[in-house]
Amino acid sequence: MGILDTDGKLIFIIFLGLIIATAIIAPIANQVVANTQTISIPNTTITSPAAANGTLDLQGRELLTTLTIANETADLTGLGLSLRTATSATTGLRTVQLIANDSAFNFGEGNINVSYTANPDGYVSDSGARAITVLIVLFSALAALVFVIVMLFTGSFGKLVRGS
Incomplete structure (x- = not known):
């Protein structure tokens, strides 16, 4: 060549x-x-925290809006389940958490469907x-x-x- x-x-x-x-x-x-860009987490199934006032770390760094918190039978937003932005006890990083107060455990431990919008990890x-x-x-x-x-x-x- x-x-x-x-x-x-x-x-x-x-x-x-x-x-x-x-x-x-x-x-x-x-x-x-x-x-x-923000992330939308639609209808994610999670297991409820096992103890009263327990928390569960979810995906995302900062909560923007809570759309729904429900199980198979009812909307659980008014029953003591809520989402918040907090520092994770396990990782030490800022994260979206599901928190359950005493009244949330009337239905016992089980699956919960959560929909929310959040800023992702590393969001500018x-x-x-x-x-x-x-x-x-x-x-x-x-x-x-x-x-x-x-x-x-x-x-x-x-x-x-x-x-x-």
Whole structure:
């Protein structure tokens, strides 16, 4: 196989550069989305705490809204079950917890369905910081675009545009 001409090298470099840029930008973009959007937990089945005034750690770092707390027969929100944001006794991290007071144990230990909205672990709570994290992805994509444009203008396309 002979030596690649200039345009062949250029296409190879652009292709390789875009693959590397995509491989770097994609995980950053996924993490930005995970850290800047709230999560909705619909109808998750959990087992009630086994002791009076017991707590159970759930998914999420900060509770935004409680939609429902129910078992198979009734809505349990008014029966002493509630969700709150607190520090976990097991992990020491801020988390969403289900708390049961004494009146909640009329039905005994059993399955409970919970629906709520929360901020995920790692959520960026400051609006300015959220904007900056989105800008990181935007500027990374712009850097990849500038790379392609610069590479195009160094090859025969640049000669065509310059008229030489």
